Amino acid sequence: MTRCRLCGSAALESVVDLGATPPCESFLAADELDRPEPTYPLHLRVCTDCWLAQIPPLITPEETFTQYAYFSSYSTSWVEHARTFVDDSVRRLGLGADSFVVEVASNDGYLLKHVVERGIRCLGVEPSVNVGAAAREAGVPTLTAFLGPESGAAVRAEHGPADLVVANNVYAHIPDVVGFTRGLRALVADDGWVSVEVQHLLTLIEQNQYDTIYHEHFQYYTVAAAIRALASGGLALVDVELLPTHGGSIRLWARPAEAAGGPPTARVADVLDREKAAGLQELSGYTRFSDRVAKVRRDLLGFLVTAAERGETVVGYGAPGKGNTLLNHCGIRPDLLPYTVDRNPYKHGRFTPGTRVPVLPPERIAADRPDYVLVLPWNLRAELVEQLSYVHEWGGRLVFPIPELSIVEVKR
Numbered sequence: 375m376t377r378c379r380l381c382g383s384a385a386l387e388s389v390v391d392l393g394a395t396p397p398c399e400s401f402l403a404a405d406e407l408d409r410p411e412p413t414y415p416l417h418l419r420v421c422t423d424c425w426l427a428q429i430p431p432l433i434t435p436e437e438t439f440t441q442y443a444y445f446s447s448y449s450t451s452w453v454e455h456a457r458t459f460v461d462d463s464v465r466r467l468g469l470g471a472d473s474f475v476v477e478v479a480s481n482d483g484y485l486l487k488h489v490v491e492r493g494i495r496c497l498g499v500e501p502s503v504n505v506g507a508a509a510r511e512a513g514v515p516t517l518t519a520f521l522g523p524e525s526g527a528a529v530r531a532e533h534g535p536a537d538l539v540v541a542n543n544v545y546a547h548i549p550d551v552v553g554f555t556r557g558l559r560a561l562v563a564d565d566g567w568v569s570v571e572v573q574h575l576l577t578l579i580e581q582n583q584y585d586t587i588y589h590e591h592f593q594y595y596t597v598a599a600a601i602r603a604l605a606s607g608g609l610a611l612v613d614v615e616l617l618p619t620h621g622g623s624i625r626l627w628a629r630p631a632e633a634a635g636g637p638p639t640a641r642v643a644d645v646l647d648r649e650k651a652a653g654l655q656e657l658s659g660y661t662r663f664s665d666r667v668a669k670v671r672r673d674l675l676g677f678l679v680t681a682a683e684r685g686e687t688v689v690g691y692g693a694p695g696k697g698n699t700l701l702n703h704c705g706i707r708p709d710l711l712p713y714t715v716d717r718n719p720y721k722h723g724r725f726t727p728g729t730r731v732p733v734l735p736p737e738r739i740a741a742d743r744p745d746y747v748l749v750l751p752w753n754l755r756a757e758l759v760e761q762l763s764y765v766h767e768w769g770g771r772l773v774f775p776i777p778e779l780s781i782v783e784v785k786r
C-alpha cells in the first residue's frame with residue numbers, strides 16, 4: 375500500500391501490525407480442514423494528511439460477500455436498535471406514506487422490515503446473495519448489488535430519489551470510499567438525508583478494541599476523517615450522534631452539500647474537540663495504541679495458560695468476526711479453547727478461520743458446565759451477562775478480554 379485511498383497522500387504511518395490472518399468470516403466446513411487457508415497481512419496504518427486509518431484492501435468485497443455468514447436478525451439487541459432508529463428517523467424527518475427509504479447493505483431486512491410495517495416505500499441494496507434472499511422472503515424489497523455511482527444512479531432512475539438513505543455498518547467495509555459515497559449522493563434526493571453508522575476510531579483506540587480491526591474493515595473513522603470522506607462524494611456532515619453499538623459508533627447525519635446550509639451542530643464540534651484532545655490529529659495518539667494491544671494479548675494468554683495448568687475448563691461464547699482477529703492474533707487454538715458456541719445455526723459444525731476452534735450450538739455450555747466462558751462479542755456485554763446468567767448454577771464465571779481482561783461473577 376503506498377497511497378491513502380481517500381486523499382491520495384503517501385504519508386501512511388504504522389499504527390498496529392496484527393500479523394497475517396484469514397478473512398474473519400471465512401468459517402471452515404469439516405471437509406475444508408485439510409486444505410490450505412489463505413492469510414493476508416493485517417496492518418493498520420494512518421494517513422497523516424487526512425487521518426483516515428486504513429488497511430490494504432487485499433480481499434475484495436466480492437470475496438467477502440458471496441456467502442456472508444452474518445445474519446443481523448440473530449442478535450436481539452441489534453433488531454431492537456434498528457426499530458428505535460426507524461422510529462426516531464420517521465419522527466425526525468417527518469417520513470410518511472409518500473416517502474422513500476433506501477438502505478444500503480440492508481442485510482436480512484432486520485431494519486427495513488420496520489419501515490415496511492409503517493407502510494413506507496423502501497428498497498434494500500444488499501450485495502450478499504444469501505442474506506438478500508432471506509430479506510425478500512421476509513417481505514423486504516431487496517436488490518442484489520454493490521453500491522457505486524452507476525448502481526446508485528440506476529436505482530434513482532427506476533425508483534426515484536430517496537428521502538432517507540441509510541448506510542449502517544457498511545462504511546468501513548467498502549475499499550472504494552469515494553465511489554461508495556458518490557453512490558450515496560446518487561441515491562439521495564437533493565433535499566434528502568443520508569444516515570451513516572460506523573464504528574468510531576476514538577473509542578476503538580480508547581477502549582483497546584483492536585479485535586474490530588479485520589480484513590473486511592478497510593478503514594476506521596474519526597469524525598474528522600468522516601467529514602472528508604463524505605465531502606468526497608458531495609455530502610456535508612450536519613449532525614453526529616454517539617452510539618454504544620459495536621463498543622462505540624458514530625451516526626453521521628449528512629445532506630447534499632448544497633442543502634446542508636450553515637455549519638454543523640455543536641455536537642459535531644464537541645466530538646471533534648474530543649478527538650483532538652485524544653491526540654488523534656497527531657501521530658503519537660495512534661502509535662501508543664500498539665503497546666496496549668500487546669498487553670491485551672499477554673493478559674488473555676496468561677489467563678488461559680494458568681487455567682489450563684490448573685485443570686480448569688474454558689470455552690468460548692460467540693463466533694463473531696472480531697473473535698477471529700483476537701484468536702488469531704493471540705494464537706488461541708483448541709488446546710486452550712476447545713470450542714465456542716454461537717446462536718447462528720449457519721456456523722454450527724464449522725471451525726473458526728485460522729485457529730480452527732469448533733463452533734457448536736449454545737446448549738453445549740449448560741451440558742458441559744465449564745469453569746469459565748470467554749465471551750468474544752464483548753460489545754453485547756449487557757445482553758450476554760443476562761442471557762448467560764445460567765452459568766452461575768454451577769459456579770461458572772464469564773471472562774471478557776476487552777477493554778482489559780475481566781472475570782465476572784454472574785449475579786444470582
Ligand SMILES: [Zn+2]
Pocket residue numbers: 378379380381382383421422423424425426
Ligand atoms: Zn489521506
